[in-house]
Amino acid sequence: MSNHAxxxxxxxxxxxxxxxxxxxxxxxPYPAAAFNVSHxxxxxxxxFEDNPxxxxxxxxxxxxxxxxxxxxxxxxxxxxxxxxxxxxxxxDEIAPGEDKALYNDVFKKYLDLGDWVGVxxxxxxxxxGQISIHVKELRLLSKALRxxxxxxxxxxEVFDAFSDPEQxxxxxxxxxxxxxxxxxxxxxxxxxxxSMRDFLNGKGYLEVETPVLQPLYGGAAARPFKTHHNTLDQxxxxxxxxxxxxxxxxxxxxxxxxxxxxxxxNEGMSRFHNPEFTMMELYVAYKDYRWMMDxxxxxxxxxxxxxxxxxxxxxGKNAINxxxxxxxxxxxxxxxxxxxxxISQMDEAQLRDTARKLHVSTDPSMGRGKxxxxxxxxxxxxxxxxxxxxxxxxxxxxxxxxxxxxxxxxVERFEVICNGKEIANAFSELNDPIDQRQRFEAxxxxxxRGDDEAMVxxxxxxxxxxxxxxxxxxxxxxxxxxxxxMTNQPSIQDVLFFPQMKAEK
RNA sequence: GAAGCGAUAGCUCAGCUGGUAGAGCAGCACACUUUUAAUGUGCGGGCCCUGGGUUCGAAUCCCAGUCGCUUCACCA
Numbered sequence: 001m002s003n004h005a006x007x008x009x010x011x012x013x014x015x016x017x018x019x020x021x022x023x024x025x026x027x028x029p030y031p032a033a034a035f036n037v038s039h040x041x042x043x044x045x046x047x048f049e050d051n052p053x054x055x056x057x058x059x060x061x062x063x064x065x066x067x068x069x070x071x072x073x074x075x076x077x078x079x080x081x082x083x084x085x086x087x088x089x090x091x092d093e094i095a096p097g098e099d100k101a102l103y104n105d106v107f108k109k110y111l112d113l114g115d116w117v118g119v120x121x122x123x124x125x126x127x128x129g130q131i132s133i134h135v136k137e138l139r140l141l142s143k144a145l146r147x148x149x150x151x152x153x154x155x156x157e158v159f160d161a162f163s164d165p166e167q168x169x170x171x172x173x174x175x176x177x178x179x180x181x182x183x184x185x186x187x188x189x190x191x192x193x194x195s196m197r198d199f200l201n202g203k204g205y206l207e208v209e210t211p212v213l214q215p216l217y218g219g220a221a222a223r224p225f226k227t228h229h230n231t232l233d234q235x236x237x238x239x240x241x242x243x244x245x246x247x248x249x250x251x252x253x254x255x256x257x258x259x260x261x262x263x264x265x266n267e268g269m270s271r272f273h274n275p276e277f278t279m280m281e282l283y284v285a286y287k288d289y290r291w292m293m294d295x296x297x298x299x300x301x302x303x304x305x306x307x308x309x310x311x312x313x314x315x316g317k318n319a320i321n322x323x324x325x326x327x328x329x330x331x332x333x334x335x336x337x338x339x340x341x342x343i344s345q346m347d348e349a350q351l352r353d354t355a356r357k358l359h360v361s362t363d364p365s366m367g368r369g370k371x372x373x374x375x376x377x378x379x380x381x382x383x384x385x386x387x388x389x390x391x392x393x394x395x396x397x398x399x400x401x402x403x404x405x406x407x408x409x410x411v412e413r414f415e416v417i418c419n420g421k422e423i424a425n426a427f428s429e430l431n432d433p434i435d436q437r438q439r440f441e442a443x444x445x446x447x448x449r450g451d452d453e454a455m456v457x458x459x460x461x462x463x464x465x466x467x468x469x470x471x472x473x474x475x476x477x478x479x480x481x482x483x484x485x486m487t488n489q490p491s492i493q494d495v496l497f498f499p500q501m502k503a504e505k
Numbered sequence: 506g507a508a509g510c511g512a513u514a515g516c517u518c519a520g521c522u523g524g525u526a527g528a529g530c531a532g533c534a535c536a537c538u539u540u541u542a543a544u545g546u547g548c549g550g551g552c553c554c555u556g557g558g559u560u561c562g563a564a565u566c567c568c569a570g571u572c573g574c575u576u577c578a579c580c581a
Contacts, residue, residue: 010550011515011532066541073538090538113531126539149516150531152542159542160517160530166573167516178516222580268506268579277581422581453580478581491574492581502572 011147018110019143025101029143035118037061041078041085048123048131055123060085060133061141063177064115065148069108075132078119083180086132087119094138107138114144114177151178169499182494188307189483189495193260195306196280196477199299205256205282210245212238212262218461219243219400221453222265225275238264243400243474244461246283247429250472251464258282260479271491272421275500278479287473288428289412293389296416296424296475297324300387300482307486315419315488318385326416328389331376338380343372351375365449369394384417399439399455401427416477423482426475433465 008016022029038059048055062080072091077084091103111117120137149162161179162168168175168182175182197207215234217224219241229236242261249257264276284292304311304322311322329337332344341354351371355362360378362371372394380390391414392404401411412428430436440457447454483495493499 007552009515009532014532066543068540068543069537070540070543071537073540075540075543077541086541088539092538124539126541128539128541130539130541132539147515147531150542151516152530154542157542162516164512164516164573166512169573220581263581265580267581270577270580271575273580279581425581476581481581504572 009147012145015112015143015145015147018112019145022106022110022140022143025106027106027140029140031139031141035059035061035139035141037080037118040082041080042082044085044123044133045083045131048125052123057120058123058133059118059120061116061118063144064111064113064117067111067113072103074107078117078133079177086126086130087121087135088124088126088132089135089138093121093134093136102138106140111140112144112147113150114146114148115140116142116144148174149178165493166501169493169501170504172497185487185489185494186497188487191307192303192483192486193479195303196299197260199302200256200258200282203256203295205258205284206254208246208249208254208257208259210239210242210249210259210261212264214239214245216456216458218455218458220263220265221455223267223452225264225266240265241279241476242281243476244458246281247469247472247474248461248464250283250285251467251469255285256283269500271493272481274480274492274496277492277496279476280479281474281476283429283472283474285470285472288471289391289414289426289473292426292473292475293328293391293414295473296426296477297326297387300416303482304486313486313488315485316490318419320386320419320485322387326387326389328391330392331372331390331394331410332392334380334384334388334390335372335375338383339375343375367396369396373397381417381422382420385419387416387418387423389414390417396442398427399443400430400436402430402432403435419485421481422478423485424475424477426473429469429472429474431465431469431471433462436465437462 019029036059039055041060041062044055044058044060060078060080062078064076065079065084066077068075074089076087076089078087089103089107091100094107095102118139118141119133119135121133121135123131124134126132149160151161152159162175201207213227213229213236215236217237217240220243222240224240225238227236227238228234239261240263242259242263246257246259258280260278260280262276263279266275267273269275301311301322301324304313307313313320313322332342336342339358343351343354346354348368348371351368352362355371355375358375358379360374362374366374392407392410393401393413395403395409395411398411398413401413404410404412414426415422416424430439440455440462443455444457447456480492480495484490484492487495489495
């Protein structure tokens with residue numbers, strides 16, 4: 001035992017002793033040989049009723065999660081990836097000869113909850129009606145040296161749930177073992193992503209990969225993580241968005257590209273923010289933001305239906321219906337609907353005054369766009385539960401979006417708000433290289449004034465635009481936020497396997 | 506970054522105005538060949554988050570810190 005091994009608990013000592021006893025009996029607690037699994041728990045439970053003969057010879061593997069020993073026979077619960085199944089283990093079945101050690105010692109004493117075992121036998125129905133496996137052969141597949149939390153459940157009521165968030169997130173493997181609904185949440189997330197990917201592939205768009213390590217960060221307003229490449233002796237940033245790279249690919253001639261991108265933002269953490277998160281960005285040539293609204297509606301309706309059947313997702317107390325069509329408001333309309341105030345003609349001073357009346361806090365650095373955004377964020381956004389489009393944003397807030405075709409001072413941009421939070425952001429992409437350069441320069445000015453989230457000027461991106469980018473619609477969808485909605489989880493940590501945590505100790 | 510709340514057995518938690526550390530499950534031992542939160546009897550198990558302070562005496566009171574959660578702030 002290594003000398004830095006900390007104080008083992010009583011139960012850990014017992015398990016190590018059991019391991020030794022097993023080895024003394026000549027059994028390898030970590031065998032190399034493959035164990036052939038013929039069925040999963042759920043298949044047997046679901047299928048036995050209709051066709052019992054099909055389960056006369058089955059082999060399953062999983063963790064032993066409960067043991068109910070009654071002398072010469074016992075029940076154990078085996079948990080595999082699909083669920084749980086009860087196994088009936090009788091002494092004279094698994095140890096038919098004179099030597100009963102496999103049952104009396106190995107099974108009854110040296111196996112512990114959490115150990116991986118393989119069983120062979122036949123399915124049957126117990127006297128109380130539960131479909132179970134009658135075990136003829138039992139094999140230890142891997143010994144567990146730490147005790148699991150023991151979570152019990154009866155009639156839907158859970159006892160002693162493993163619920164401490166810190167432990168659940170730091171030791172997600174334990175969480176996944178003992179909390180089946182957690183496993184289910186991540187399966188749903190995966191199905192959500194698959195559904196989006198299938199949809200986009202079905203439309204003929206190309207899934208691509210672009211750099212995570214970027215010499216300049218761009219495509220969003222955020223503070224980046226900074227790192228250094230030794231050989232190049234150069235500062236690199238972890239991407240805050242992949243937007244500028246995907247647009248370069250549109251310049252290159254692809255008509256539709258998308259990426260499920262891990263992005264990194266060096267900012268505060270909350271139940272809606274993790275330093276690394278996933279965004280799906282899609283760019284399609286010859287389209288505009290109006291077209292993109294129809295596309296995202298179609299895609300997310302499909303995703304919701306794939307997950308729930310009817311497209312209605314329960315989130316907390318709300319039933320959110322993703323069926324098309326969704327409500328569409330311009331930013332000004334939305335504010336008028338929720339505050340009875342028409343701000344469309346207001347100048348900065350009037351907006352500041354309005355914000356004060358609405359109890360929206362402002363500070364002197366805020367310009368017209370920022371003031372509108374604040375009023376919207378306070379007075380409108382939290383009330384938008386059903387998926388809703390908000391369109392036509394102030395130009396100052398959107399340096400990568402094309403100027404509105406009809407309304408000066410606005411850009412062709414929409415966001416999808418759902419459950420009171422933004423889940424998607426899209427524009428008719430700015431493809432005028434001269435306008436784009438001016439917007440970047442305006443950002444540089446903001447940066448000089450101390451805005452540490454202002455965008456930096458990307459000369460190569462401008463060069464690409466100067467070669468000509470077709471009119472293009474682009475969208476970014478926050479995958480984690482969407483997953484929170486689709487899986488009814490209140491915290492982003494519950495849709496990330498390994499949410500960022502401060503280092504232990 | 507600020508405030509509020511929390512940290513006690515493997516897990517979930519109790520522990521009052523300071524006086525030898527508790528329960529259920531899990532563990533160990535014995536019994537039990539269709540149980541299912543199995544049952545019955547008995548027994549072990551603690552760096553009370555860390556460091557200071559007050560006190561004859563601190564899990565408990567005070568101060569500082571660590572980590573977590575929540576609500577803000579910034580953001581997607």
